[in-house]
Amino acid sequence: MNTMQSALIKKDxxxxxANKQLLVAMISVPIVLTVVVPSIFIMLIHFMPNDFSDFDAMLRMLPIDIQLDNMNTAIISLLLNNIMPVFFIIIPIMAASIMAASSFVGEKEKRTLETLLYCPLSLKQIFRAKILSSFIMSELVSILSFTIMTLVTQIEIFLTTGSLLLPNISWLVVLLLLSPAVSLIAITLIVRGSARAQTMEESQQRSALLVLPVIFLVAGQFMGIILINIWILLGLGALLALIAWIxxxxxxxxxxxxxxxx
Amino acid sequence: MKDVLSIKGLSKSFGTQKVIDNLDLSVPEGTIFGFIGQNGAGKTTTMKMTLGLLEADGGEITVCGEAVRYGQTKNNHHIGYLPDVPEFYNYMKPLEYLALCGEIAGLSKSNTKDRSDELLSLVGLNGVKKRIGGFSRGMKQRLGIAQALLSRPKLLICDEPTSALDPVGRKEILDILQKIKGTTTVIFSTHILSDVERICDRVAVLHNGNIAISGTLSEIKTMHGKERLLLEFSQKSEVSQFKACEKIKPLLSQTEESGTEIILQGKDIVHIQRVVISVLAETGLCPSKMEIMESSLENLFLEVVM
Known part of the structure; x- marks a missing residue:
């Protein structure tokens, strides 16, 4: 990485x-997923403590010791450590897609890429810098989202249950393995399509397909088909990292x- | 005079369409070189190949003695490039943009700052604090020149820089190009021939993928130009009477006629003048106007491409 590439990263x-439209999208989706959705769940659990029928399928999959303990805490733990990590994967996909689409196809669309192409950097150096800037932005948004989500949910949990319920080790796998892997896959899909794509929207559609498996995972959990735990996350993370590399x-x-x- | 750019046997096709066909071109150092051609003649293609952004099918290009290779833009430190409609990051201010360009080009911060001040002054944008998004097209074009000259290139390639501008904007760009003439060789691609006549020392006309004519403006006019004699009569019948004369008939193969005007042209204008005067004396016809028209680049260009 040389200073010329660093300049490109800073510029991206x-x-x-500087683009209000993209910035709003980049901020609003994480806020909905990490603040609004968990807050709604926590409030629902607090104000309707005896109605757990929606969570029946998932509760049956929980280990016995957890089921026997306080049901409110068990449901919140299920929400925080099993459901939210899957929801959370949408954030790096979205952030990486917006950033990469803007950085690669957006510059092509606005014809600002032409100036970069004839500078003394090679095409590979330019693209590496752009991949890195998209990756940095995606990771930055993910880490910030996690921090905000933890702060908000812990305050809400403390206010409703009188104690804290910290995120478990699954989150470490999400932040260090899954999030970087899906970010890279989203960026790569956009880079691969950038030669043909003429508009940002066109290029974003490709990586939006990545959200589909995430939705299946969430639905699978609610239907009791699968319960996301650390081993599944680790396996998924390793597989996605391999796909990203290839x-x-x-x-x-x-x-x-x-x-x-x- | 040393050549800054030398192109030999260059060819390029897009699909089955041959755009550039065995093109030879050389641009001497210190000149403003007018590169003329119709839209789609291949001017931009030639320039992009010179920048290493398009792959040539054959031939060779050297810039300042260094061979240009497709995909290797290292040579571009010799070249500044101004596209027809330069685009910028609209949220930046001119100095910020030049600072970014300096960093990408590998210039030191202090060097970039000094050079930016100097260039913004040259293009009349010093002290402009507003964002580029609020610039007029002419201002963007001038900023484009400043950006292209930032790393002190030996060759500045301008791809139709005046095509999208109003007369004031055009004049500003042409004045800037004239100012830098001593330090940078300029290739000025355009189809606005009056601009070429105003600032270019040498000219090449690209037609059918090759150079149809080239040289200094005076060389081209001498070698390829035909002087023209304009006669204006007061009545159309006088034009018919004039044309009916036996002595005039051999000169009528290359005439232009509109209303009461007739233009005779040929290589030997003195001979044409003598014949016309003798015919006028014999017939008693008296034109209201008779003048020799200098051959213009536009006439030459039209002769080449039509």
Whole structure:
């Protein structure tokens, strides 16, 4: 990484913060997923403590010791450590997609990429810098979202139950393995499609498909088909990291000066 | 005079369409070189190949003696490039944008700052504090020149820089290009021929993928130009009477006629003048106007491309 690439990364990061439309999307989705959704769940559990019929399928999959303990706490723990991590994966996918689409196809669309292409950096160096800026932004949004979610939910849990219920080790796997892996996959899909895509929306549609498996996982949990635990997260993380690595290595073959100038 | 840019046997096709066909071109150092051609003639394609952004099918390009290779933009430190409609990051201010360009080009911060001040002054944007998003097209074009000149290139390639501008904007750009003439060689691609006549030392006309004519403006006019004699009569019948004369008939193969005007042209204007005067004397016809028209670049260009 040289100073020329660092300049590009700084420029890309600033480009997102300077664009109100993208910034609103980048902030609002994490707020909904990490503040609004868990808050609604916690309030529902607090104000309707005896109605757990919606969680029946999941509760049956919980270990016996947890089920026997305080039901309110068990449900909140289920929410915080089993459901939220899956919801959370949408955040890096979304952040990486917005950033990468803006950085690659957005510059192509606005014709600002042309100036970068004839600078003394190679195409690979330019693209590496852009991949890195998208990855940094995605990770930054993920970590900030997690921090805000933890603060808000802990305050709410303390106010409703009188004690704290800290996130378990699953979150470490999400933040250190799953989030970076899905970010890279989303970025790579956009890089691979950037030669053909002419608009940002067009390129974002590709990575939006990544959200589908996440929705299946959430639905699977509610239907009692699967309960996301640390081993599933670890396995999923390792698989996604492998896919990200393979996709990343092949992505540079898809781009050329000619295709980017089209 | 040393050549800053040398192109030999360059070819490029898009699908089955041959855009550039065995093109030879050389641009001497210190000149403003007018690169003329119709829309779609291949001017931009040639420039993009010179920048290493398009792959040539054949031939070679050297800039300041260094061979240009597709996909290797290292040579571009010799070249500044101004696209027809330069686009910028609208949220930046001019100095910020030039600072970014300086960093990407590998210039030191102090060097970039000094050079930016100097260039913004050259293009008349010093002291402009507003964001680029609020710039007029002419201001953007001038900022584009400043950006292209930032790393002190030996060659500045301008791709139709005046095409989208009003007369004031055009004049500003042409004045700037004239100012930098001593320090930077300029390739000025355009189809606005009056701009070329105003500032270019040398000209090349690209047609059918190759250079149809090239040289200094005076060389081209001498070698390829035909002088023209305009005669204006007061009545149309006088034009018919004039044309009916036996002595005039051999000169009528290349005439332009509109209303009461007739323009005769040929390589030997003195001979044409003698014939016309003798015919006028014999017939008693008296034109209301008779003048020699200098051959313009536009006439030459039209002759080449039509």
């Amino acid at each position: 990061l600033r480009g997102i913060t 996709l990343m290595n092949g992505s540079f073959q898809k781009i050329s000066y000619e295709s980017m100038l089209r």
